[in-house]
Amino acid sequence: MIVVTGATGNVGSALVSQLLAEGASVRALTRDPERAALPAAADVARLDLGGDLPQPADLGALFDGASALFLHAQAVGAHTAALLEAARARGVRHVTVLSSGIIQDGADTAHPIYVQHARLEDHVRESGLAWTALRPNAFATNAFQWAPQIRSGDTVSGPYPGAVSAPIHEADIAAVAVRTLLDDGHQGAVHRLTGPDPVTNEEQVHAIGAALGRTLRFVEVPPQDVRPELFPHVPPHMLPAILRTWGEAVGVEPEITTTVKAVTGQPARTFEEWATDHRDAFSS
Numbered sequence: 001m002i003v004v005t006g007a008t009g010n011v012g013s014a015l016v017s018q019l020l021a022e023g024a025s026v027r028a029l030t031r032d033p034e035r036a037a038l039p040a041a042a043d044v045a046r047l048d049l050g051g052d053l054p055q056p057a058d059l060g061a062l063f064d065g066a067s068a069l070f071l072h073a074q075a076v077g078a079h080t081a082a083l084l085e086a087a088r089a090r091g092v093r094h095v096t097v098l099s100s101g102i103i104q105d106g107a108d109t110a111h112p113i114y115v116q117h118a119r120l121e122d123h124v125r126e127s128g129l130a131w132t133a134l135r136p137n138a139f140a141t142n143a144f145q146w147a148p149q150i151r152s153g154d155t156v157s158g159p160y161p162g163a164v165s166a167p168i169h170e171a172d173i174a175a176v177a178v179r180t181l182l183d184d185g186h187q188g189a190v191h192r193l194t195g196p197d198p199v200t201n202e203e204q205v206h207a208i209g210a211a212l213g214r215t216l217r218f219v220e221v222p223p224q225d226v227r228p229e230l231f232p233h234v235p236p237h238m239l240p241a242i243l244r245t246w247g248e249a250v251g252v253e254p255e256i257t258t259t260v261k262a263v264t265g266q267p268a269r270t271f272e273e274w275a276t277d278h279r280d281a282f283s284s
C-alpha cells in the first residue's frame with residue numbers, strides 16, 4: 001500500500017492513476033474525500049494538516065498496511081514531523097518527498113521557497129525512513145496562471161515574457177515518483193527533474209494558443225505594476241521573491257536534466273505535449 005498526500009493535486013492525481021495502473025494499492029489523502037473525485041480503486045482517506053488545525057488523534061491509522069509514503073509540502077504543512085513519525089511507527093519504510101529544484105549549492109537560502117523545502121527535506125532525513133527527494137524545477141502547470149485570461153481573450157498580460165524555464169509535465173514527475181515508490185535502488189537519491197527544452201513565458205503562451213488553434217499575444221506588464229490578483233495561486237508574501245526569480249531567468253539558459261528518461265525509460269514530455277493534454281483548461 002502506497003500512501004499519497006496531496007492526492008488531488010497536479011502531481012498527486014497523476015501519481016494515484018499511475019500507481020493504480022501498475023497494480024499498486026493506493027491510499028489517497030485529501031482534506032475533503034466527498035469533493036475529491038479520486039479513482040474508485042483508491043482507498044480515499046481524510047487528512048487536513050495544512051493549516052493550524054489540531055492534529056487528528058490517530059495519524060497512525062492512515063498508515064495501516066502501508067509500506068511507502070509520497071509527501072507533499074502543502075498537504076502536511078507544519079505537521080510533517082508528526083506525520084513521518086506516525087508512518088514510521090506503523091511500519092512504513094520509504095518516503096519520497098516532492099521537494100524543489102531551488103535546493104542546490106549556491107541557492108539563496110533566505111528565499112521563502114528554499115526555506116520551506118529545506119525544512120521539509122530536513123524532516124525527511126531525520127525521520128529514520130529510507131527516503132528519495134524529487135527536486136523538480138518549474139512545473140508546466142504554472143501556465144494555468146494564464147488560463148482565466150486565455151479563456152476570455154487572445155491577449156495575456158504578465159511580467160517577464162522572456163523568462164526562460166524548462167517546464168516539466170506533472171505526469172513525468174509522477175512517473176519518476178512511481179519508480180522510487182515501487183522499485184529498490186532510489187534510497188538516498190536526489191532526483192533533479194526538468195522538462196526537455198528551454199521555453200520562455202511568451203513561447204509557452206504561443207504553444208497554448210497553437211494547441212487551441214488560436215493566435216495568442218503576450219503583453220508585458222512591468223514588474224512594479226504586477227498586482228497579486230494576477231497570480232491568485234501564489235501566496236502574496238511569496239510574490240516579490242518569485243518575481244525576482246523570474247527576472248533573473250530572463251535570457252538565461254535553464255538547467256536541463258535527463259533524469260526523467262534515466263529513471264522511467266521515457267523521455268520527458270515537451271511543453272507542447274502539456275499544452276495539448278490540458279487544452280480544455282484554457283477553452284471557454
Ligand SMILES: NC(=O)c1ccc[n+]([C@@H]2O[C@H](COP(=O)([O-])OP(=O)(O)OC[C@H]3O[C@@H](n4cnc5c(N)ncnc54)[C@H](OP(=O)(O)O)[C@@H]3O)[C@@H](O)[C@H]2O)c1
Nearest residue numbers: 006008009010011030031050073074075100136137138139
Ligand atoms: N509549481 C512549481 O513550479 C514547483 C516547482 C518545484 C516544486 N514544487 C512543489 O510542488 C508543490 C505543488 O505540487 P502540485 O502542483 O501537485 O500541488 P497542487 O496541485 O497545488 O495540489 C496540492 C494538493 O494538496 C492538498 N492540500 C492539503 N492541504 C493544503 C493546503 N493547506 N493548501 C493547498 N493544498 C493543500 C490539496 O488537496 P485537497 O484539497 O484534496 O486536500 C491539493 O490538491 C509545491 O507546493 C512545491 O512543494 C512546485
